[in-house]
Amino acid sequence: MLPNHWYAILESNEVKRGKPLGVTRLGEKLVVWRNERGEVAVLHESCPHRGVALSTGKVVGDCVECPFHGFQFNATGTCTIIPANGKNTPVPKAFNAAAYITREAHEFIWVWYGEARDPASLPPLPFFDDIDDSYSYLTLRDHWTVDYTRAIENQLDVVHLPFVHKTTIGRGGQTLVDGPYVKLDGDRLLIWFDNRVDDGTPPKKWSEMSEPTRPPLLTFLFPNIWQNMLGEKLRIVIAFAPIDKENTMLYLRQYQRISRTPGLRFAFNFLSRLGNVVILNQDKAAVITEEPKATWAGMDEALIQGDRPIILFRQHRKEILEAGNRR
Ligand code: FES
Ligand SMILES: [Fe+2]
Missing domain, CATH: 3.90.380.10 (Naphthalene 1,2-dioxygenase Alpha Subunit; Chain A, domain 1)
Structure with a gap:
């Protein structure tokens, strides 16, 4: 893969609300899902706890929930809760999942393959800006x-x-x-x-x-x-x-x-x-x-x-x- 570039990896309509998708792209197994507002998130597929496929879990609010022990991960990969430790116990960073910076445009889902950066500082998506709503396609x-x-x-x-x-x-x-x-x-x-x-x-x-x-x-x-x-x-x-x-x-x-x-x-x-x-x-x-x-x-x-x-x-x-x- 070429570092520090945006890759189109899926079409928007392949990722349904409320249903995490397991898919291999860029040589990695990924889980892709939409939160309650329809925003797309892309994480590595394996749960950092004991490796279960997060795509077999479910969407809960802004997070994907692992079906094995209920750990939840948000779009940045942050583990927000370990149910067995109780909801008032802070979660250490070691439980975070690897996440891709993600965008959705032109009916594609894009991930930033490269160094972690401030998302606002990333280059524009590589696409043809003159393709507007007057066009259609299948x-x-x-x-x-x-x-x-x-x-x-x-x-x-x-x-x-x-x-x-x-x-x-x-x-x-x-x-x-x-x-x-x-x-x-x-x-x-x-x-x-x-x-x-x-x-x-x-x-x-x-x-x-x-x-x-x-x-x-x-x-x-x-x-x-x-x-x-x-x-x-x-x-x-x-x-x-x-x-x-x-x-x-x-x-x-x-x-x-x-x-x-x-x-x-x-x-x-x-x-x-x-x-x-x-x-x-x-x-x-x-x-x-x-x-x-x-x-x-x-x-x-x-x-x-x-x-x-x-x-x-x-x-x-x-x-x-x-x-x-x-x-
Ligand atoms: S393997 Fe995912 S929560 Fe335990
Ligand atoms: Fe050809």
Whole structure:
């Protein structure tokens, strides 16, 4: 995981009021629940007392209560009561559970993976602020048996289209890749590409290209949010929620504001999702066979010019990891 970044880990509607959810994300077992006001909290799953899964307990007021001996933990992980010691006995800090700083926005639940800091001082969530209520979508949720780095790189891969998607979005045999032009801007990776049919002329070198004036087709926001800008009223966003080193949950949303009346909107979104199932399954069939199941900068793979988005992705992940180690 990349330190000191916000990760989208779940969709809001996966966490119901009054029902703690046990889930593995970021390589850890977690318990996620909503308090009486609907606010989300995320703690490590194992009770600090004797290890029972807190997700098998219940929500009591602001806390989750362990079913074994009734210890209660609030959103910051503070153990507020040990019933066997009596309600007037202070609880030592040693009984606190590890907690994540949590936010909820854009119908995702986000956790801060990094150093404990004043929540008010944390950077903004990595998302697309121009997606507003005029858009609608239906989520396609899909579990892939690879690390999230592999799943993300597939969406940064502008070379695979005429092969993996030759019956869908990659029709036309445009196998030759000019550039692509890629730019790293802070924690944003911006990608423009124009593939074409191979007419015998060599591909343009990215180093000889200038930055296109149109908006990038693909944008990746570290650590786990991607967008394909299909048009002014249509874009696909994927959150790659890391489960563990060999598993990732993809949340794919095709945001649209073309059809806005309720019935048409649902039909549009439903059909979009069906189409995306077909396309995503084409990707998945290839990606789940990749070995190793995770990637890193400098790994032993023979990359080509067209892989530049992937090269920059790996390099920037390395920079973030090294910056975390230096602190
Ligand atoms: S194991 Fe949770 S209260 Fe004892
Ligand atoms: Fe693809």
